[in-house]
Amino acid sequence: MNWKAFAALVARDAHVARRNALQLFLQTFLQPLLFVFIFGRVMVSSGYMPAVYKSLLLPGIMAISMVFTGVWAVAMPLIAEFQWTKEIEDRLLAPIENVYLAIEKVLFGMIQAIVAGVVVLPLGWLLLRPIDMGVHSPITFAVITILVAGFSACGGLALGCSMNQQHIGLMFSMVLTPMIFFGCTYYPWSALNAFPVLQKIVLINPLVYASEGLRASLVPGFPHLSMIAVLFALLFFDILLLAVGLRQFEKKAVS
Amino acid sequence: MAIGIRTVELRKVYNSAPPFAAGGMFPPRAAARDTKKGKQPKPEIVALNGISLEVRPGEIFGLLGPNGAGKSTTVGVLTTRVRPTSGEAWVGEHEVWRDQATVKRLIGVVPQRPNLDFSLTAAEILTFHGAYFGLSAKDRNERASHLLEKFKLTDRADQMVRGFSGGMMQRLSIARAMMHDPQILFLDEPSAGLDPQTRILLWELIREYNQAGKTILLTTHYMEEADALCDRLAIVDHGKIIALGTPAELKASIPGGYLLRLRFGKQPVELMNGLRGLIGVREVHAQDTTGADIYADRGGSLIPEIASLAIATGAELLDVHISEPSLENLFLHHTGRSLRD
Numbered sequence: 001m002n003w004k005a006f007a008a009l010v011a012r013d014a015h016v017a018r019r020n021a022l023q024l025f026l027q028t029f030l031q032p033l034l035f036v037f038i039f040g041r042v043m044v045s046s047g048y049m050p051a052v053y054k055s056l057l058l059p060g061i062m063a064i065s066m067v068f069t070g071v072w073a074v075a076m077p078l079i080a081e082f083q084w085t086k087e088i089e090d091r092l093l094a095p096i097e098n099v100y101l102a103i104e105k106v107l108f109g110m111i112q113a114i115v116a117g118v119v120v121l122p123l124g125w126l127l128l129r130p131i132d133m134g135v136h137s138p139i140t141f142a143v144i145t146i147l148v149a150g151f152s153a154c155g156g157l158a159l160g161c162s163m164n165q166q167h168i169g170l171m172f173s174m175v176l177t178p179m180i181f182f183g184c185t186y187y188p189w190s191a192l193n194a195f196p197v198l199q200k201i202v203l204i205n206p207l208v209y210a211s212e213g214l215r216a217s218l219v220p221g222f223p224h225l226s227m228i229a230v231l232f233a234l235l236f237f238d239i240l241l242l243a244v245g246l247r248q249f250e251k252k253a254v255s
Numbered sequence: 256m257a258i259g260i261r262t263v264e265l266r267k268v269y270n271s272a273p274p275f276a277a278g279g280m281f282p283p284r285a286a287a288r289d290t291k292k293g294k295q296p297k298p299e300i301v302a303l304n305g306i307s308l309e310v311r312p313g314e315i316f317g318l319l320g321p322n323g324a325g326k327s328t329t330v331g332v333l334t335t336r337v338r339p340t341s342g343e344a345w346v347g348e349h350e351v352w353r354d355q356a357t358v359k360r361l362i363g364v365v366p367q368r369p370n371l372d373f374s375l376t377a378a379e380i381l382t383f384h385g386a387y388f389g390l391s392a393k394d395r396n397e398r399a400s401h402l403l404e405k406f407k408l409t410d411r412a413d414q415m416v417r418g419f420s421g422g423m424m425q426r427l428s429i430a431r432a433m434m435h436d437p438q439i440l441f442l443d444e445p446s447a448g449l450d451p452q453t454r455i456l457l458w459e460l461i462r463e464y465n466q467a468g469k470t471i472l473l474t475t476h477y478m479e480e481a482d483a484l485c486d487r488l489a490i491v492d493h494g495k496i497i498a499l500g501t502p503a504e505l506k507a508s509i510p511g512g513y514l515l516r517l518r519f520g521k522q523p524v525e526l527m528n529g530l531r532g533l534i535g536v537r538e539v540h541a542q543d544t545t546g547a548d549i550y551a552d553r554g555g556s557l558i559p560e561i562a563s564l565a566i567a568t569g570a571e572l573l574d575v576h577i578s579e580p581s582l583e584n585l586f587l588h589h590t591g592r593s594l595r596d
Contacts, residue, residue, distance in 0.1 A: 002356060008386035015383075016374040077374075089370040090380075090431065093334065094387035095360035254338050255269070255331065 005096040009104045012091075016077075017112070027072070028116045032065045033123060039186070040128045054128045056222055058121070059214035060185035063148065065120040067183075067207055070113035070152020071159060071176065074105050078160030079168065082252050092253055102157060102249040106242070109153030110146070117145055133218050140227065144213040147234035151206050154238060157245030161252045183207030188215065190223040206237040257312035257468045258347035258361065258438050260333060265342035267303040267328050267494075302328040304494035305342070310472055310487075315465050317485035318474040319582065321592070325494040326474035327367055330443050333472070334364045346439060360388065363432030367443040367474075369424035371416045377427055378403065378412040381434050388435035395434075402430040405460070422453050429457070433464065440464060442473040446480055458484055478582040490586055497589045505585050510537035513554040514584040517547045518574035519565055526568040533560055540591070545573075550588065554579065 017024060040057050043049040081088035091101055125131060135141045163171055182202045184192075189212055192199035202208050213230040215222055224230075303325045310316040318326045331337030332344050335355045344351040346358045372380050378399055385395030403409045406426040416424065425448070432440060442461070446454040461484060465471050475481050481488050482502050490498040490505070498505055506512070519526065522545050530539045535552040542548055551557055554577045565572040578584055587593055 002389075004389040005387050008383065008389075011386065012372075012375075012383045015379070019374070085368070085373070086366075086370045087372050089336070089366065090372055090384060091387065092336070093359055093362075093364055095356050095389075096387075097356055254336065 001100065002096040005094045006100055006104060009091060009094065009096075009101060010108060013104070013108045017108075024112075028065060028069050028112075029120060029123065031068075032061045032120050033127065035064075036061055036124045036127050040124070052132075054131045055133050055219045056188065056215070057186065058124045058128065058131065058133060059218045060183075060187075060211045061124060062117050062120050062218075063183065063207060063210040063214050064180055064185050066113045066117040066145070066148050067152045067155075067179070067210060068176065069116035070109050070149055071156040073112040074109035074153050074156025075160030075163070075171070076168075078105065078157070078249075079163055079165055082161070083165050088253075098250065098253045099246060101253075102246055106150075106153045106157055106245070109156050110149040113149035113152045114145055117149070132221075135218065136220060137217065141214075141217045143231070144210075144217055144234070147231070147238055148210040148213070150238040151210075151234060151241050154241035154245045155206070158241050158248055161245065161248035179205055179207050184211045188212070188223050189225055203233075206234070206241075209233040209237070257470050259312040259470060260310035260316075260439065260472060261308070261343075261345040262329070262333070263307050263343040263345075265303050265306040265329065265332060265344060266301075266340045267325075267332065267337060268340045269300040269302055270298070301494055303332070303339070303342075306491070306494065306496055307342075308489050308496060308499065310470060312470055313465070313468055314486040315461070315471045315473070315484055317481040317488040318472070318491050319476065319478070319481045319488055319586070320474075320491035321476055324491045326491055327443050328494075329491070330364075330441050330472070330474060334362055334441055335359055336364075360435075361438045363435065363437035363440045365425075365428050365432045365440070365442040365445055367447065369421075369428045371419075371424055371427060371431070373415070373417050376413050376415055377408055377419075380416065380427060380431055384431050384434045390435065398434060402433060406430045421448050422450065425449060426453070426457075429460065437469070439470045439472065442471065444474055444476070446475070446477065454480075478586075481582055488582070490582075490589065492586075492590050498585060502582060505582060509585050509588050510550040511535070511552045512579070512584075513551050514578045514587065515549040515551060515554065515557065515561075516542075516574075516576040516578075517549065517561065517572065519545050519547070520571040520573060521545060521569075522547065523568050523570055526564060526570050529564045529568065530561065533557060533564070548587070550584075 036057065039049065040054045044051055044054055092098055159171060159175065183205050184202065185207065189199070189208060192202065209225070209230045212225040213227070213234060216224040216227050216230060306325065306329055318329060320326050328337055332339045333346065333351055335351055335358060338352060346361055349358050351358050372383070375383060381399035381402060382395045385398060390398065400409070403412050406429065408423065408427060408430070411419070411423065416427065419427070425445070429445070445461070446457055449457065461471060461473070473484065485502060487501050488499070488505060489496045498508065500508070522541060527539060527541060527547065530536060530547060530549060535557060536549055537552065538550040540548040558575060562572050583593070
C-alpha cells in the first residue's frame with residue numbers, strides 16, 4: 001500500500017472540491033433546506049401540520065442529504081471520468097493498486113456525506129427552532145452516521161461504474177427519487193402499517209434504515225425500527241454495495 | 256540504468272467492444288458470424304494473437320501497423336490498462352499483471368487521445384501527477400515549471416485544460432508522462448493530429464529523452480516517423496508481428512527494393528509471364544484483374560520494357576506508380592495491403 005500516492009489522490013479530490021465549493025454547497029443544501037422551510041416552517045406555522053412534525057422531519061432530511069451527497073459525490077465524477085476522455089486514467093496509472101483509487105473515492109464521498117449530514121442539522125435547527133431533538137448517545141449517532149455515509153458512497157461507486165452519461169437522468173428518476181419517497185424520510189416506517197405489502201417492500205431500500213436509524217438516535221420518542229435491526233441492515237448494505245462497487249470499478253478500470 | 260520490455264505469446268481476446276484507442280474500429284468478425292445462427296454468444300474480437308517481442312534497454316522501439324492491428328492493445332497490456340487473455344508481459348524484472356504498482360512506477364504513458372484531468376489547470380496536472388509518484392512539493396513545482404517551459408506551455412500554466420487545442424493537450428500529456436522521470440516511456444500515436452512543426456519538436460524531445468538513457472516504445476502508422484525515430488521496429492497486423500528489425504534491415508528485406516504498381520487494360524497470362532522474365536524483376540503479384548505489383552531492383556528504367564511488353568501482348572499500360580524502398584512497401588509486401596487501407 002502506497003500511502004503517499006493515496007494521500008495525493010485524496011489531496012486532488014479535496015482540491016477539486018474546494019474549487020467547486022459554492023456549487024457543492026448549493027447542490028447539497030438548497031433542496032433539503034427548502035423542504036425544511038416549506039414542510040417544517042410554512043406548513044407547521046399555518047397549522048396544516050402539527051409542531052411535532054418538525055422533529056420527525058429533520059432526521060429524514062438529514063438522511064436524504066447524506067445519501068444524495070454520497071451518491072452524487074462519487075457517482076458523478078466517475079461517470080464523467082470513465083467516459084470518452086477517460087480522464088481517470090492518469091490516476092489509474094499512479095503507482096498504487098487500482099482498488100485503492102476506488103476506496104479513495106468512497107472515503108472522500110463518505111467525508112462529504114458526513115459533512116452534509118452534520119451541517120444540515122444545525123441549519124435545519126435554525127429554521128425550525130424551537131424543536132425537540134438531541135443526540136442522546138453520541139456513539140450510536142456517530143456509528144449510524146458513518147454507516148449511512150458508507151452505503152451512500154459505495155452506492156455511488158456502484159452506480160457510477162455501471163452507468164453511462166446518457167443514463168444520469170434515468171438514475172435520478174428511476175433510482176434516487178423512488179428511494180427518497182419510499183425511504184421513510186418524511187414519515188416513520190410505522191406510518192406504512194396501513195399498507196402491509198408496501199411496508200415489506202420498502203425494506204429493500206437502504207434509505208429506510210438511514211432515516212429510521214437517525215430518527216431512533218435523534219428523536220427516540222417517535223416509533224422507529226429497532227436499533228439492532230437498523231445497524232445490521234446498514235452494515236449489510238455497506239458491505240454489499242462496496243463489493244458490487246469494487247467489482248464494477250475493476251471492470252471499468254481494466255479492459 | 257535503462258530497463259527493457261519483453262512479451263511472450265501475448266494474446267488478448269475482447270468479449271465486448273474494445274476501447275476506442277485499442278482498435279475500436281476493429282471489424283467484429285466473429286460476432287457477425289455467430290448472430291446469424293440465431294444464438295447470441297458474446298462477440299469475440301482477437302486483438303492480439305501471440306505477440307512475442309523484446310525491447311532492449313535504452314532503445315527506441317516502434318510498433319508499426321494500420322488501425323486495429325493491435326498496437327494500442329499491446330501498449331495497454333504493458334501499461335497495466337489491459338488484462339491479457341494469455342501470455343506474459345514483462346517490464347524489466349517485473350511481470351506487468353502481477354506487479355502492477357511497481358510497473359506503474361517505472362513507466363510513463365502518453366495515450367493516443369489526451370486523457371488530461373479536466374478539473375485541474377495545466378500546472379496542477381503536472382504537480383498532482385508528481386504527488387501521485389511521491390515527489391516532494393519543491394521537486395514537483397520545479398519539475399513542473401521546467402517541463403511547462405520546455406513544452407512551451409508556461410503562459411498557459413494556470414489555465415484549465417478544457418479549452419486547450421489538440422496540440423497543446425498532446426504536449427501536456429507528454430510533459431505529464433515525463434514528470435516522474437520514468438525509465439520507460441510509452442507513446443501511443445504521439446504525432447497523430449499534430450502539425451509538422453510540432454511533430455518535429457516532438458521528435459527532438461523523444462530523442463533527447465532517449466539520450467538520457469531511457470527506453471521508448473512508440474506506436475505509429477506513419478512510416479516517416481518510424482523511419483526517423485526508431486532503432487528497431489515491429490510491423491504488426493491482425494494482432495501478429497509480421498516483420499521485425501531495424502528500419503534499414505526491414506527495407507533491405509523487400510525483394511529488389513523498388514515497387515512498381517501497374518495497371519493495364521487487361522491482364523493476359525503472357526503479360527504476367529513476360530513481366531517475370533524482365534531483368535531486375537524479383538516478384539510479380541497480380542492485383543485484381545487488371546493490376547500488377549512488381550518488386551524489382553530498378554524502377555523507372557523498367558518502364559519502357561514494360562510498355563513494349565504490354566503492347567506486344569495487347570494489354571495497354573494505363574497507370575504506373577513507382578516507389579523507392581520504404582517501410583510502406585514492406586508493409587504492402589507482407590500483407591498485400593497498403594498501411595492506409
